[in-house]
């Protein structure tokens with residue numbers, strides 16, 4: 001566990017490593033101002049003004065040499081991201097310049113920030129609650145735009161907000177019971193416990209609807225896997241290349257071209273997906289091909305979604321039916337490929353054989369039907385009507401665990417109530433459920449927990 005020191009001055013690069021147009025170096029702590037005054041000369045007659053971007057030059061004070069032109073913004077405590085004196089230095093995004101600036105800052109007394117230390121300071125200064133702090137990390141790590149948007153909304157405290165009424169009601173219930181325990185004899189019989197069952201189940205219901213977002217949240221965070229399978233030569237690799245957006249897999253007119261399972265990360269309607277190309281399913285004497293086919297079957301079994309490809313120009317063959325029958329019933333989509341050629345079978349014909357499976361007519365050659373295929377794939381993993389409002393989405397595993405703990409404790413409370421147990425028993429469970437919610441918004445966060453969360457941050461955030 002890292003010490004939670006806050007009285008020194010830290011510095012780090014806030015922009016991603018590598019070459020970019022602009023790099024930003026952040027400084028936070030009591031020495032920020034004096035460090036900047038030593039290293040920065042405003043242009044012409046300009047002066048450093050709080051919260052205003054000022055153009056100037058960064059100077060190496062040891063020999064007066066100019067390091068780079070820079071724009072510096074200074075902030076005074078408590079009106080900054082971390083709540084401390086802060087400075088943001090924007091320079092040209094060359095790794096050499098950035099390293100030089102960091103070197104100077106460290107020479108002048110700053111310490112290199114640990115990952116997430118800026119956000120940790122913001123949290124300790126009461127500027128962010130824990131869910132907001134985690135959302136900062138998720139914005140940094142967001143793999144797709146959609147992910148970034150959800151993370152941003154969380155940053156606005158939407159999770160804490162959506163949990164607040166639940167928490168308020170829980171506290172109200174606890175207060176009611178505490179009062180009853182305290183002044184029980186003076187209270188009319190059953191006066192306060194009346195309606196308690198309903199109130200508890202209302203709280204559970206609200207929490208459960210928030211939990212419903214978990215699956216979708218996991219999709220946003222981790223994505224899902226998609227295996228393209230089917231007979232030989234039906235155009236699986238061509239379809240794979242279309243989805244990937246480049247000629248990643250070898251395509252030939254010979255059946256049995258793909259021997260090994262290929263994988264590529266892609267995006268489908270904003271969700272991160274790992275797509276697998278597989279060897280065509282067919283009887284083969286070739287030992288290598290047979291191994292490939294075995295691996296393909298394994299990849300398909302593990303995949304969240306299977307796209308089963310059929311060559312529409314060849315028509316529906318008996319072998320297709322047999323192979324399809326061997327594929328699990330759920331999470332499967334049929335792609336009727338080569339629709340640019342004269343086709344010998346139609347989606348509705350196949351639909352009749354497998355009513356529950358969506359069928360899409362596509363052409364890997366022209367790209368026709370690809371958007372519809374992507375839409376259908378997305379519908380399979382996240383049915384639109386089953387989606388919770390975006391602001392009820394709970395992204396992190398830690399958050400899911402807390403809510404689940406809270407729900408379990410509430411269930412125990414409801415069971416205790418139904419069994420006619422004493423108020424003390426009820427209170428015990430209710431306090432546990434409140435404690436679970438508390439950890440989520442940071443109200444009772446302990447140092448150990450903090451360390452775990454902030455350890456996963458990027459440096460400079």
Ligand SMILES: Nc1nc2c(ncn2[C@@H]2O[C@H](COP(=O)(O)OP(=O)(O)OP(=O)(O)O)[C@@H](O)[C@H]2O)c(=O)[nH]1
Pocket residue numbers: 231232233234235236237238239250251252253254255256257258259278279280281337338339340341362363364365366
């Ligand atoms: N006209 C047409 N030809 C296609 C289409 N998709 C694939 N092909 C052709 O079909 C042949 C086989 O394509 P592949 O993508 O290699 O098929 P595959 O299913 O990966 O084959 P294996 O790896 O051997 O199992 C190639 O000659 C492709 O050019 C399509 O949509 N339209």
Ligand SMILES: [Mg+2]
Pocket residue numbers: 236237238249250257258278279280
């Ligand atoms: Mg292939």
